[in-house]
Amino acid sequence: MPxxxxxxxxxxxxxxxxxxxxxxxxxxxxxxxxxxxxxxPEENAEQIEDRLRHWLVDRPWPERVVRDSAxxxxxxxxxx
Numbered sequence: 001m002p003x004x005x006x007x008x009x010x011x012x013x014x015x016x017x018x019x020x021x022x023x024x025x026x027x028x029x030x031x032x033x034x035x036x037x038x039x040x041p042e043e044n045a046e047q048i049e050d051r052l053r054h055w056l057v058d059r060p061w062p063e064r065v066v067r068d069s070a071x072x073x074x075x076x077x078x079x080x
Contacts, residue, residue, distance in 0.1 A: 029056070 029052065036043075036051045043051075 032055055033048060033052055036048050036055075040048065040051070
């Protein structure tokens with residue numbers, strides 16, 4: 001039985017927010033890389049990339065980042 005090719009979903013309304021998030025992520029990464037170079041001018045590119053990876057993986061998140069926008073209640077378990 002021949003396999004049918006599947007076309008990707010092309011919904012501009014669904015694609016736009018994701019694209020914006022990805023663009024913002026790229027900008028944040030560029031900004032942090034520049035910040036790390038400024039803070040650590042003595043380090044080489046590999047050391048800066050190590051610091052950037054550490055920032056991406058291990059950075060602490062604020063307690064109240066996630067909120068339920070419908071009723072503005074904290075859904076992270078933190079105190080209001």
